[in-house]
Amino acid sequence: MGYQMAREAADQIFARLKENYDIFAPKVFADEGCFSDTDVIRYGKIDALDEIQWERRSEYSFKEALLAINETLFYFTENETTVPSCSEKKILIFLRSCDLHALKRLDAIYLENGPEDFYYKRLRDKARFALMGCTDSCDTGFCASMGTNRADSYDLYLKLTGDTVLADCKSQELLPYFENAETCAVQPEYVTENPEKVTLPKNLSVESFKNPIWEEYTGRCIGCGRCNFVCPTCTCFTMQDILYRDNENVGERRRVWASCQVDGYDEIAGGIEFRKTQGARMRFKVMHKIYDFEKRFGYPMCVGCGRCDAVCPEYISYASLINRLAKEEA
Numbered sequence: 001m002g003y004q005m006a007r008e009a010a011d012q013i014f015a016r017l018k019e020n021y022d023i024f025a026p027k028v029f030a031d032e033g034c035f036s037d038t039d040v041i042r043y044g045k046i047d048a049l050d051e052i053q054w055e056r057r058s059e060y061s062f063k064e065a066l067l068a069i070n071e072t073l074f075y076f077t078e079n080e081t082t083v084p085s086c087s088e089k090k091i092l093i094f095l096r097s098c099d100l101h102a103l104k105r106l107d108a109i110y111l112e113n114g115p116e117d118f119y120y121k122r123l124r125d126k127a128r129f130a131l132m133g134c135t136d137s138c139d140t141g142f143c144a145s146m147g148t149n150r151a152d153s154y155d156l157y158l159k160l161t162g163d164t165v166l167a168d169c170k171s172q173e174l175l176p177y178f179e180n181a182e183t184c185a186v187q188p189e190y191v192t193e194n195p196e197k198v199t200l201p202k203n204l205s206v207e208s209f210k211n212p213i214w215e216e217y218t219g220r221c222i223g224c225g226r227c228n229f230v231c232p233t234c235t236c237f238t239m240q241d242i243l244y245r246d247n248e249n250v251g252e253r254r255r256v257w258a259s260c261q262v263d264g265y266d267e268i269a270g271g272i273e274f275r276k277t278q279g280a281r282m283r284f285k286v287m288h289k290i291y292d293f294e295k296r297f298g299y300p301m302c303v304g305c306g307r308c309d310a311v312c313p314e315y316i317s318y319a320s321l322i323n324r325l326a327k328e329e330a
Contacts, residue, residue, distance in 0.1 A: 002157075002168040002186025003178045010165035013177050014049055021128070022087060024065040025094035026058035027051045043093075052094060054160065057138045059311065061232030062095040063106060066123050067257075073119065075252045091127040094158070096134055097190055098141065098305040101148035102232035103129070108297050109235045119255070128171060130156040133189030140306030142319055143191070145198040148303040150190040157188045196306060198319050201326040204291045209283060213324060218279035220314055225259025227308035227318070228285070233301050236260050260285055286321060 005013070017023060025046045033040040041053050042060035074081045095103075110120040131154035143149040155171035168186040169175050201208075228234040238258040243251040258265055261281045266274045275281045293301035308318045 001183050002166060003181035004164055004166050004184045004186070005178075005181045007160075007163045007165055009181065010160075010167075011049065013181075016177055017092060017174075018047070021090045021092040023092045023094070024062070025052040026056075026062075028053055049160065049165075052132075054132065057096070057141070057305070057307070057310075059307065060230055061102065061305065061307065062093055062099045063102070063232050065091065065093050066106065066120065066127060067235075069257050071119065071255045073253045073255055076250065078249045086122060089126075091123065092130055092156075093127060094130045094132050096132050097151040097188075098143045098146075098148045098303045099232050100129060100131060100151040100154060101146075101303045102305070105233040105293075105301050105303070106235065112297075128155040128174065130154065130158055131188055133157065133159055134191045135189050137191045137194040138306055138310075140196055140309040140317075140319070142194050142196040142198040142304040142306060144194050144304075145196075145200075146300070146302060146304035149192065149194075150188070152188075154188075157186065159186075159189065194304075196309075196319050198304065198322050199326040200290060200300060200322065201329040203329045204287070204325070208291070208325070208329060209287065211325070211328065213321075213328065214279040214283040215277075216279065217282040217316065218277040220316055221261065221278035221282055222314055223261050223263050223278050223281065224313060225262045226311045226313065227316075228259040228261060229257060230307040230311050232305060232307075233289075233303060234259075236265070238265075282321075286318070286325075290322065290325075 014023075023046050024043050026041050027044050027046055029040050029042060029044070031037065031039065040060075041056055041058040043058060043062055043064045046052060072084050074083050076082075106120075107124070110117040111124070131151060134149070137144075155169070156174055157166075157168040159166040166184075166186045167178060167181070168188065169178055228236060236258045237255050240254045240256055241251060242254060243249075260266070260275075261278070264273075275284055289301040293299075302318075306319070309316075
């Protein structure tokens with residue numbers, strides 16, 4: 001059952017939610033874009049519904065709220081290690097359907113792909129998710145092709161329509177916040193078609209790794225890694241040990257986002273690199289998204305959010321590459 005309420009009542013509910021939840025949503029960071037006079041939309045903690053960017057897709061995904069770009073795993077001295085504590089408050093994350101499907105991919109990697117990741121799980125257990133509907137397709141997204149344009153595994157759905165707020169609450173934990181709201185039928189909005197359409201290749205095999213198409217990207221891709229950092233399903237990271245100046249035996253170990261497209265990511269002892277060209281790195285990324293991951297978990301890793309196409313400085317289209325593979329592998 002859904003609810004409708006006046007904006008003033010919704011603001012009061014939001015204030016009550018803030019008492020128990022750290023609330024994250026896409027918001028505008030003024031003058032923090034690629035250039036000094038540009039803005040960027042990314043996830044951050046919000047204090048009011050008006051801070052949420054409802055109309056435009058965020059450049060960065062929701063995963064910033066669950067996986068910090070730079071996260072201290074533990075502090076160490078000569079004799080002991082200490083795991084930093086995290087906030088006792090729960091987390092409420094506003095996100096769109098494609099990102100809610102991306103959450104399933106993150107869970108697969110961090111919770112089902114071997115032993116559970118302690119740091120991810122302690123935040124994941126506290127996280128609740130509020131769906132943001134989509135009335136119009138973003139320009140580079142292809143969620144309809146990937147079947148991620150609609151989702152029903154949300155805890156809360158919220159829509160602002162002028163002075164009225166509509167909500168659908170599936171979580172028993174959140175229901176008490178809406179006990180005084182008027183009930184009504186509420187259905188989340190979602191797009192049914194995107195300008196960008198993608199056909200996934202169905203006949204990929206190990207022979208697909210030898211396709212000459214990959215060599216084209218050796219000259220095109222500059223290895224900046226932006227596609228990985230904005231992707232809601234990329235999970236590569238590296239480790240850094242930070243030693244304090246006053247005592248080199250004391251410091252902290254950090255987990256930091258990394259990119260499989262950046263030079264040196266796959267380098268091991270002896271200076272050996274498994275993928276020396278950008279074409280090989282592009283092949284690794286793409287085949288992992290639509291071949292390796294699906295073989296293991298039964299569904300592709302990509303959710304069609306289109307952020308990688310939008311952010312690439314060389315105008316490389318991941319969607320076009322997938323379509324080319326589908327045509328050649330047919």
